[in-house]
Amino acid sequence: MYPHLVPHGPILRIERRPLAELPDEVLRQDHEYWQRLLGPRIGPWLDHSTPLDDVVAFTQRVLRDHDLRRFHGDQAFLADRPARQAFAKLRLAIAGVYAWRAQQTEPNANHDAIRTAADLAFRQAFALAPDLPEVIIRYATWLETEGRRADAVRVLESGISFAEPVDPELVELLKRLQ
Numbered sequence: 540m541y542p543h544l545v546p547h548g549p550i551l552r553i554e555r556r557p558l559a560e561l562p563d564e565v566l567r568q569d570h571e572y573w574q575r576l577l578g579p580r581i582g583p584w585l586d587h588s589t590p591l592d593d594v595v596a597f598t599q600r601v602l603r604d605h606d607l608r609r610f611h612g613d614q615a616f617l618a619d620r621p622a623r624q625a626f627a628k629l630r631l632a633i634a635g636v637y638a639w640r641a642q643q644t645e646p647n648a649n650h651d652a653i654r655t656a657a658d659l660a661f662r663q664a665f666a667l668a669p670d671l672p673e674v675i676i677r678y679a680t681w682l683e684t685e686g687r688r689a690d691a692v693r694v695l696e697s698g699i700s701f702a703e704p705v706d707p708e709l710v711e712l713l714k715r716l717q
Contacts, residue, residue, distance in 0.1 A: 541639040548572055549629045551636060560649045561640060566656050569633065573663060576626075582611040585666055587659050591690050594662045595697045598669035603701055620668075627668035631677060634660035638681045657681065665694065670701035675709060683716060692716050 542557030546569040570587075577585065585594065600606045607614065616622060637657035644650045661678040668674050675698035682691035695713040699705055 541636060541643075544636045546633045546636065549576070549626075551632060560644060561637075561653065563649070563652060566652055569656065570659070573630065573660070577663060577667075578612075580613045580616040580626075581666060584611075585659075585663060587655055589662065591662065591693060594666050595669075595693060597666060598697060599700070602669060624668045624671055627664040627671055627674050630660050630664040630667065631674055634664055634681075635677065638677075638684075642684065654685070658685075665698075669698055672698070672702075672706045672709060674698075676712060679712060679716070688716055 540553070543554045544551040545554055545558065545561065545565055546552075549572075574583075574586065581597075584597070601610050601617065607617075610617070634657055637653050637660055641650065641654045641657050644653065661674075661681060664674045665678050675694060679691040679694045679698075682688070682694060692713065695709055695716065699709050699713065702709065
């Protein structure tokens with residue numbers, strides 16, 4: 540299905556014919572949609588230039604430690620774990636399409652844009668639900684395939700700090716990466 544899937548707002552649209560690549564316009568619209576959606580909910584701080592360390596720090600400070608002093612989003616949304624997880628799963632599905640395309644295409648300008656879009660989508664999903672094992676595992680696995688093992692370990696360690704009880708699959712993946 541991946542060649543037929545195109546980000547379309549919170550979901551994926553299925554094209555009749557497979558697309559050789561995702562047009563830049565699709566990437567731009569997806570980016571704008573999620574910035575408009577997440578900005579009011581978790582704050583406007585998370586974009587292409589936001590380092591992973593800032594995302595991890597946000598999750599630790601705001602979601603784990605409940606320190607809202609510098610939080611500029613919707614506190615009701617923040618407290619609504621099922622809503623955050625639902626949005627994270629939607630964003631994770633789109634990240635998966637980008638990750639698949641990044642692995643299937645030859646390096647070119649579109650390939651770099653797809654990798655950047657995948658990374659942002661994974662970071663957004665992680666910022667929404669750093670306690671969701673499927674988000675943690677898929678993001679860490681993608682980081683590993685990108686040659687970013689230290690980042691993958693960082694995501695796993697952060698995710699494990701939320702888990703009650705700790706998911707054994709997370710621990711096993713962390714051991715393998717270390």
